[in-house]
Amino acid sequence: MHVRVYSSIDEIEPRAWDEILGRDATICSHAYLKAVEGSAINDCLFRYPVVYDDAGRVLAHTCMFSISMDMALFAQGAVRALVGAVRRVFPRFLTLRMLECGTPVALGRQITLRDDADAEQVLAQLVAAAETIAEAAGLNYLLFRDYRNEERGRFDALTAHGYSVLPNLPDAVLEVRWRSFDTYLADMRSSYRRKVRLNLSRIADRGIRSELLTDFRHLADVFAAQWRYIYDHASEYKREILTPAFYRNINTHLPGSRVLVFYQQDRLIGHCLLLVEDDVLRWMYVGKDGEEAEDVYPFMLYEIVRHAIEAGLRWVKLGITTYVAKTDLGAEMVPLYMYMKHRTRLFPKLSPWLFRRMTPLPPQFAKSVFRRETGRLPTAVSP
Known part of the structure; x- marks a missing residue:
């Protein structure tokens, strides 16, 4: 098993990339990533790690991109006011450049795994690729997103590589x-x-x-x-x-x-x-x-x-x-989760804590909208 990192989705043959896609996987498809890459979104720089087995079959792939991120994006109340006051003196306070696994214009898990792939071994390859990409770009913050509760059994393996689990804003x-x-x-x-x-x-x-x-x-x-x-x-x-x-x-x-x-x-x-x-x-x-x-x-x-x-x-x-x-x-x-890591020794625990403080989650409660209720939303919203 080995990983190869491509600098453009055009370097990869579409059929080989799409072969392992499941249903409802538009945001992971070759066509979608080609559309996004060619759209000059913000200051994004894209990379595409692909994991192969020894026979050359594609076992997994993902999109990673670097982007400037406002850590106070969802801050509210006194925290928001405090950040605003500091930014009058230091305009880029809490604005960080990070490497994300996903796309800048879609919500949902971006990693695609072949059904018979060993998830832990594949994730180890993708983590190594992320570290190499981040080091080359001088980035310390790494983020894998977005995962539902039922997917965490596979992706919690990221915690063994120093990643902390964080709640993201839920999907409606x-x-x-x-x-x-x-x-x-x-x-x-x-x-x-x-x-x-x-x-x-x-x-x-x-x-x-x-x-x-x-x-x-x-x-x-x-x-x-x-x-x-x-x-x-x-x-x-x-x-x-x-x-x-x-x-x-x-x-x-x-x-x-x-x-x-x-x-x-x-x-x-x-x-x-x-x-x-x-x-x-x-x-x-x-x-x-x-x-x-x-x-x-x-x-x-x-x-x-x-x-x-x-x-x-x-x-x-x-x-x-x-x-x-x-x-x-x-x-x-529907709750969503992310995995965050800071590459230095000083901030691995501080960064997730800071993100939690800056991103208050909305209250989640069930509304009785319909006369004929069918129970809670199934976990299999889509694979």
């Missing part, structure tokens, strides 16, 4: 079990259904409508500008900055890409970037055109659910943040 996931949007609403308890209908009535009064696009490359510049408006006004999350090339590349390389666009009369006021694979709809990004589109967000969520139902999909992955709105739709919060 809705299980689709309705034949139409009307039956979805009818299944809601009256208080939640009343809120949806009130919002839909307001949207109708303003003449706002949605349209689903499968070819949207011609709107890439508009979408990037709308995303930038979200970025500039965000209070919960600000990291990656999308480019027009990102939207063009996603549409060019991924046949499952979709965009829900929102119009007020003839003016395009917002969009939602979606990926569809197998029976899963993944909401990637949202963009808006100024303050007039601020209260369209609930309608965007409704239309995402409507599209998933009409497409016969089973799962909607709604991502992190804005949990109140997403759980009001019936989504459940």
Whole structure:
């Protein structure tokens, strides 16, 4: 067994890379990584470790990238105020450059393992590759993300290499079990259904409508500008900055890409970037055109659910943040975990502690949204 690190996804034959992919693995696919690599996201530098067996078969692969990370990204209250005060004197206080195993524009586990691969041996190879990449780039922080509870049995082997387990922000996931949007609403308890209908009535009064696009490359510049408006006004999350090339590349390389666009009369006021694979709809990004589109967000969520139902999909992955709105739709919060390490002797324990302090988790509780409850979300949301 040995590992080889490639500096571009184009150095790897797509069929060899995709051969070991499972279902719902778009963010691990050759096409997706090619789209992201060519999009000039932030200051990212990508590397692709591939583990081979002695016969030359691919046993595992992943994407690793370096990025500048704000450790106070999710800080709140007094901590946020304190960081802000220090940054008036030291602008880059708690802004660190780190090596992550994943992609800068997707939530979910990035490591792909062949079914018959020895996970511990493979992870040892990937850890060694990460250390080599980090050392060459002068990076001390290393991060493997994002793993669900049921995956930790395999990936807790990272702790033997000095990594600490950290909770990440949870993913909001809705299980689709309705034949139409009307039956979805009818299944809601009256208080939640009343809120949806009130919002839909307001949207109708303003003449706002949605349209689903499968070819949207011609709107890439508009979408990037709308995303930038979200970025500039965000209070919960600000990291990656999308480019027009990102939207063009996603549409060019991924046949499952979709965009829900929102119009007020003839003016395009917002969009939602979606990926569809197998029976899963993944909401990637949202963009808006100024303050007039601020209260369209609930309608965007409704239309995402409507599209998933009409497409016969089973799962909607709604991502992190804005949990109140997403759980009001019936989504459940699925815990995610990361593995972090600092390469120096001084900070191995301090860094995870600092990250926990700077990243308060939202309260997780079950809402009784539907009259016909089916129990907690299954662990097998998707492999």
